[in-house]
Amino acid sequence: MEKNPTILFVVAAALVDQNGRILVQKRPAGKPMAGLWEFPGGKVEIGETPEAALVRELKEELGIDVDEADLEPVTFASDALGARHLILLLYIGKKWSGDVRSAELQDVQWLEIEAIRNLPMPPADGPLVQKLANRLRTSA
Numbered sequence: 001m002e003k004n005p006t007i008l009f010v011v012a013a014a015l016v017d018q019n020g021r022i023l024v025q026k027r028p029a030g031k032p033m034a035g036l037w038e039f040p041g042g043k044v045e046i047g048e049t050p051e052a053a054l055v056r057e058l059k060e061e062l063g064i065d066v067d068e069a070d071l072e073p074v075t076f077a078s079d080a081l082g083a084r085h086l087i088l089l090l091y092i093g094k095k096w097s098g099d100v101r102s103a104e105l106q107d108v109q110w111l112e113i114e115a116i117r118n119l120p121m122p123p124a125d126g127p128l129v130q131k132l133a134n135r136l137r138t139s140a
Contacts (some may be wrong), residue, residue, distance in 0.1 A: 005085040011054040012041030012125070013066075013093045014074065014132050015100070021110040022132075024119065025061075028106050037109075037119040039090065039128070050089050062108075064098040075131040077124040088124045090132065 015023040024037045042057040044050055051068040058066050071091040079086045102108050111119075113133045121129070 005080070005083060008081065008084045008086050009044040009050065009053075010041060010086060010088045010124075011044055011050045011057065011091065012039035012088060012128075013054055013058060013071065013091050014039055015058075015093045015096065016136070017110055019110075020136070021112055022116060023062075023100060024109055024111060024116055025102060026107040027122075033122045035120070036122050036125075037116075038122055038125050051091075054091060058093075058096070061103055062098075062100045063103060064096040064100055066093055066096045070095040074135050075128055077128055079124040081124075086124055088128070090128050092132070092135065 013023075017023075023040060025040050027034050027036050027038060029035070040058060040061050041054055042061070044053040048056070049068075051071050054071060055066050055068055058064050071093055074090045074092050076090065077086070077088040079088070100108065113129065113136060116129055117133075
């Protein structure tokens with residue numbers, strides 16, 4: 001009998017600036033999938049809601065404050081990740097306070113959605129880009 005995989009819940013934000021550009025960051029050396037570009041975010045801890053986890057992660061990673069009410073769910077990805085199974089929840093954020101700065105000195109870029117399509121991304125992030133593009137097009 002096969003053991004059920006552990007589910008790993010991860011949240012990410014497509015932060016959209018006033019010019020319609022989206023923030024992406026490069027995974028740092030020494031971490032799995034180092035050098036790939038991703039949306040900022042991280043793991044949902046036990047007892048946290050996805051929105052609370054994303055608020056915490058954005059504060060830790062980028063030094064910005066986001067209100068849970070300003071996070072709009074967009075889509076999700078489901079992907080096998082070794083012995084675990086990843087569920088990645090993507091939100092759009094258009095309002096925050098503070099200046100974006102990388103706490104881990106990661107490379108960050110503000111890019112148009114079309115430029116993001118050409119970046120090397122983790123397997124779960126890549127498919128989210130088209131869904132994000134569709135959502136941004138319909139909400140513009």
